[in-house]
Amino acid sequence: MNPWNERLRHDYIEHLSDAKKHGDKTIDAAMRHLTELERYMGGKNFESLTKSQAKAFNDHLHQRPSKAGADTLSDSSIVHTLSDLKAFFDWLITFKKLKVDLEAVARLTPSPRVVIGLKTQPDKAPPTADKIRQMLAAMADQTVFQRRNRALVALIYLTGMRVGAVISLRCKHVKLADRQILQNAREVNTKFGKNMLTSWFPVGEDIQQIVVAWVRERLEGGADPDAPLFPARPRFRLPGDETREKEAFWKTSQPLREVFRSACRSADIDYINPHAVRDTLMLLGLEICATWEELKAWSQNLGHEKLDTSLVHYGKLDTNRQNTLMQGLVRTDLTVRDEQELLMLYRRLPAKKRASLLDVLTLG
Structure with a gap:
């Protein structure tokens, strides 16, 4: 382990988190790419990168097998790796004022074949409404945790809300009578901090009822209006229970993604990214508007x-x-x-x- 590199890595993590507002998943990927380059450099200081090392590492990326078993890395993996490394070296030069060989950094560029291949990849079909319903049908609803997870998937399909907003929703933000969600940017993690009033999309009364049943269960179970709609550990407060222990919000989106992953496994279908449900809804809009x-x-x-x-x-x-x-x-x-x-x-x-x-x- 190179102590100097470790200090730089620590400072860069702080920069990505505080200045760039990147999430844990993005930062972890950047750190993996830095570690791979550091090992290739034999543990030497990052700023000592030479043109020959950069070129050799670039060739190595284009040729090395994928951990998933493919003969080579995907075009996307190569582009993201090199992009993360160039961003790191830009930070070294701009913020740390370190002398870095710019010609070396310039060689951390994907080949034209990879760039063109990435741009011309066949478009991945968004999940169909039937696939999402398949997921929901495969999800159990016997325990409070199971009902929470099922309602979470249903609400994303019903509203098209982004993951960050969903995990920061409070019970009071759901307007059952109006069939709407009030995304108050002061409390909900909306994109660009926008306030939004989101009406439920016409995806089916049965989908709505899953969400309605969960909201009522939360409120009838004693949840405060400010309590998370999808708490990390839901609890039922009995009448007269004065315990004021607050239910915690999920700190990251990873548990939500695991809910989707588990539901897809149960339904025996390919993994559906929660964000891809927005594609499903937009195509539905094109069909019925x-x-x-x-x-x-x-x-x-x-x-x-x-x-x-x-x-x-x-x-x-x-x-x-x-x-x-x-x-x-x-x-x-x-x-x-x-x-x-x-x-x-x-x-x-x-x-x-x-x-x-x-x-x-x-x-x-």
Whole structure:
């Protein structure tokens, strides 16, 4: 162990945490990449990196097998490793004022093949609504911990909320009567510290009931309005119980991700990243929103100020879905297209006119 490098590592962790506001997972990855480079350098001081060492390490990354068993590291792993290392050396130069060979740092750059390969990877299909329902169906609800976990998955599907916001929610933030979540940025860890009023998405009454049942269980169990909606260790306070022990919030998002991982294993499906549920919801919005105004409302409900954000980052179709839709268009005859246009016109009518037209069609 190189004591000098350890001091730098300690200071850099503090910089990433306090200045950059990175989470534990991101910081741990950066430290793993630093350790790999340090071992390759034979434990020498980081700032002594030479051009030949940097080039050799770069070649090593492009050639070494993946721990997952692949012949080589994925393009993503190579890019992230080198990106983390360059950020570290930039910090050494800018903040620590250490003399570092800039030519050496410049050689910590992924090959054009890797960069192009990363940009042109086939798009991964977002989880389908059926897969999410499969998860929920496989989750037990016999214990308070099981019901908490099931409600957590249901709420993410119901609201599209980000992980950090979900684990910081308090009981008082759920408005059952209005079917909304008040994301108060003073108390909820929202992106960019934005206040948001999130309405529940139309994903099914059964999904709503899972969340409603959990909120009622929390309140009827004596939880304070300021208590976490999803506590690390939920407890039931009996009537007359004066114990004021506070329930703790989860400190990181890792337990939530483990809930998803365990549910996917139980359902015998591939792991669904909690954040990917937002893609599922955006594609659902594209399917059922009849007007641009409705689509804009749907986008804003996901926390996006601009519709472009939703369409570019969350509404992108995977290649298989793209091809399916295009083949469907090719096979659609004019009669079916006329029917589709009539359906769209019907959905754009005000609710009262739709109801009147439906009565006429039903009587006819």
